[in-house]
Amino acid sequence: METVWSVVQAQVERTPGAVAARAARTYTYRDVSALAGDLGDRIAAKVRPGSLVALDASSRFSGAVGILAAIAAGCAVLPLDRQSPAARRARVLDDARPALLLRELAEAEFALEESGLPSPPGQSDLGGIAYVLYTSGSTGQPKGVMVGHEALVDRLAGLAEQPGLAADESVLAMAALSFDISLAELLLPLTVGASFTAVPEETRADPLAFAELVAAAAPDVVQATPSFWRMLTASGWTGAPGARLWTGGESLTPSLARELLPRCSELWNVYGPTEATIWATAARIVSAERISLGEPLAGVGVLIDDTGELLLHGTGLAHGYLNREQLTAERFPQRDTPDGRRRVYRTGDLVRRGPDGALEFLGRLDSQVKLRGHRIELGEVEAVLEEHPDVSQAVVLLQDADRPEIAALVAFVVQRTEADLQGWLEDRLPTSHRPARITALPELPRTTAGKVDRIALAAGLAVGGQAVPVAAAPAPGDVRALVAEAWRQTLALESVDEDANFFDAGGNSALLAVLQKRLSDGLGVRVPIKEIFRNPTAAGLVDHILRTKVPN
Incomplete structure (x- = not known):
């Protein structure tokens, strides 16, 4: 052989x-x-x-x-x-x-x-x-x-x-x-x-x-x-x-x-x-x-x-x-x-x-999706969520599937308490399989046949990545304001929580590169992507930049 x-x-x-x-x-x-x-x-x-x-x-x-x-x-x-x-x-x-x-x-x-x-x-x-x-x-x-x-x-x-x-x-x-x-x-x-x-x-x-x-x-x-x-x-x-x-x-x-x-x-x-x-x-x-x-x-x-x-x-x-x-x-x-x-x-x-x-290629016959090169069965993510003792039902969808640069998994769950589901998933699924957002609902919408209405859930999603009016550029020396503005534009946010994790706020590998380029252009410093991984909040990244000031 x-x-x-x-x-x-x-x-x-x-x-x-x-x-x-x-x-x-x-x-x-x-x-x-x-x-x-x-x-x-x-x-x-x-x-x-x-x-x-x-x-x-x-x-x-x-x-x-x-x-x-x-x-x-x-x-x-x-x-x-x-x-x-x-x-x-x-x-x-x-x-x-x-x-x-x-x-x-x-x-x-x-x-x-x-x-x-x-x-x-x-x-x-x-x-x-x-x-x-x-x-x-x-x-x-x-x-x-x-x-x-x-x-x-x-x-x-x-x-x-x-x-x-x-x-x-x-x-x-x-x-x-x-x-x-x-x-x-x-x-x-x-x-x-x-x-x-x-x-x-x-x-x-x-x-x-x-x-x-x-x-x-x-x-x-x-x-x-x-x-x-x-x-x-x-x-x-x-x-x-x-x-x-x-x-x-x-x-x-x-x-x-x-x-x-x-x-x-x-x-x-x-x-x-x-x-x-x-x-x-x-x-x-x-x-x-x-x-x-x-x-x-x-x-x-x-x-x-x-x-x-x-x-x-x-x-x-x-x-x-x-x-x-x-x-x-x-x-x-x-x-x-x-x-x-x-x-x-x-x-x-x-x-x-x-x-x-x-x-x-026209699409899929089932609930399998491809996200940033990873083959993901939505049913696997749903099953792991439903293993949590406080979750009675879960539905996972791919948001913005036609826009790969911002596409993300989102989950809808019916849960009895406010348990930390993201922490639960971190111990059980790779990063690629974890939803960017989990929304708790009192009940999931149903079709007339009694099945979960995934179309209704998808229709209710806010379209991510929409352009946000650009504010006046901050003064070049204001590192904190520059980082916040780069963060806001990259994630299409109305405002920035300096202590929020970039990935929890909707970031992904593609947007990470966008953020890195905005920071390099605006600050005149090179911030390696690995440092954003190590400092995934705006506040932490500002501290890192002020400590290192690596020339671009």
């Missing part, structure tokens, strides 16, 4: 001394092979082939070594989300029951910890599985998507063809390991003789530092979500003329495409759910007036059923969901397919064929 490890090993034999990765130091293909091979031997000495191995790492290079090592040992790997609260990580580990945990000590150095957890009843040998990734689940329990070796190898080969990556080219690697797009950044280069540059987390969070890294590294391919590109352009990034930009994970808008096209050599819109292995379709965008999902990648087949739902088939389909046979049967039904495999994945996405035959 061919695996990504065997494909990388073949490349090592061809170009052992070529640069494979740039991280804390530069690593050759020979280095990667030795590090992953040695770690694979350590894994094999502790667990049997077919076991599930959890990977807990922050360094992208460590992630690549850990993934390759687990596969080399004949195991499936489960990259953990380091941003998830402890309670959610515990749910994932309890559901997956990995036999071993790889815990990063330093770059490419790991401690191996046996979990001591027995496999759940019915969990079969995972020898044919390359990796397991957990995605949001509508019942409140995240679900593990199992992707096989054939799917991963074939998908990487397809991506090498289109959008394309050649030997001696380079990729910027910045996606979290818990997102399957990280595999395109880390493993695709190693299968074709290319290299990747690992982006430190603190650099990724600071648009100005990230722009400096792009300029210095001069990568051929940079992949990110539309939300990230929006944050970068809002910070004043002038672009990377020699780079091909891939964008996916949420809808690419014409306005963002107009911003990106002059800033790169090529712009590609890519689409694909985790269940179809990284990306399934791609379209080169040459005009902001024509945005589509494009055509299937090599090995991918598409069908559109009578409801308009997109069905995917081919070599890239996942095996299903870990320990969830019924859900697997529902989402991966048997259908007649041109390739004769008689198995499809129901994406839940509504699409149509455009005039040129390219696929066009």
Whole structure:
């Protein structure tokens, strides 16, 4: 059975001394092979082939070594989300029951910890599985998507063809390991003789530092979500003329495409759910007036059923969901397919064929949403809210879905007390899944059929991000007034509570970049985004600026 490890090993034999990765130091293909091979031997000495191995790492290079090592040992790997609260990580580990945990000590150095957890009843040998990734689940329990070796190898080969990556080219690697797009950044280069540059987390969070890294590294391919590109352009990034930009994970808008096209050599819109292995379709965008999902990648087949739902088939389909046979049967039904495999994945996405035959995204059939690149089942957020003993019912909606730069989750609850629900969610959901606002109602509106009237709730939402009349500019030396004005304009507020948390007041990653640029222009100081994270109130940020006064 061919695996990504065997494909990388073949490349090592061809170009052992070529640069494979740039991280804390530069690593050759020979280095990667030795590090992953040695770690694979350590894994094999502790667990049997077919076991599930959890990977807990922050360094992208460590992630690549850990993934390759687990596969080399004949195991499936489960990259953990380091941003998830402890309670959610515990749910994932309890559901997956990995036999071993790889815990990063330093770059490419790991401690191996046996979990001591027995496999759940019915969990079969995972020898044919390359990796397991957990995605949001509508019942409140995240679900593990199992992707096989054939799917991963074939998908990487397809991506090498289109959008394309050649030997001696380079990729910027910045996606979290818990997102399957990280595999395109880390493993695709190693299968074709290319290299990747690992982006430190603190650099990724600071648009100005990230722009400096792009300029210095001069990568051929940079992949990110539309939300990230929006944050970068809002910070004043002038672009990377020699780079091909891939964008996916949420809808690419014409306005963002107009911003990106002059800033790169090529712009590609890519689409694909985790269940179809990284990306399934791609379209080169040459005009902001024509945005589509494009055509299937090599090995991918598409069908559109009578409801308009997109069905995917081919070599890239996942095996299903870990320990969830019924859900697997529902989402991966048997259908007649041109390739004769008689198995499809129901994406839940509504699409149509455009005039040129390219696929066009129209919306969702269910309550799943995409917010700043994160796939979120609204039902999961509702279920966690309803676990609170004082909440009898909860409804979560995506506000301003057609305006990605200000889109946010909002919740409506019926609760018996004024309990701190945000604190409850902080312990149980990642930041991406937490509502920006929770509104308590005596009861939820109902339709004539007795169901919760989500349309009525949505109609009652105040439209966020509307322009607020701009007051006279404060005196340049008045730091407190300048910060308050930047805060007010960015969040479209009538007034600013200096002690309110930026994110609790409606802020998000895209607006963070807008705030940073307003502060830089108005104050003449550079305030790194990480410092806004550390000082998320206007009062705290003023104190930080007055203490540091870093020149712009």
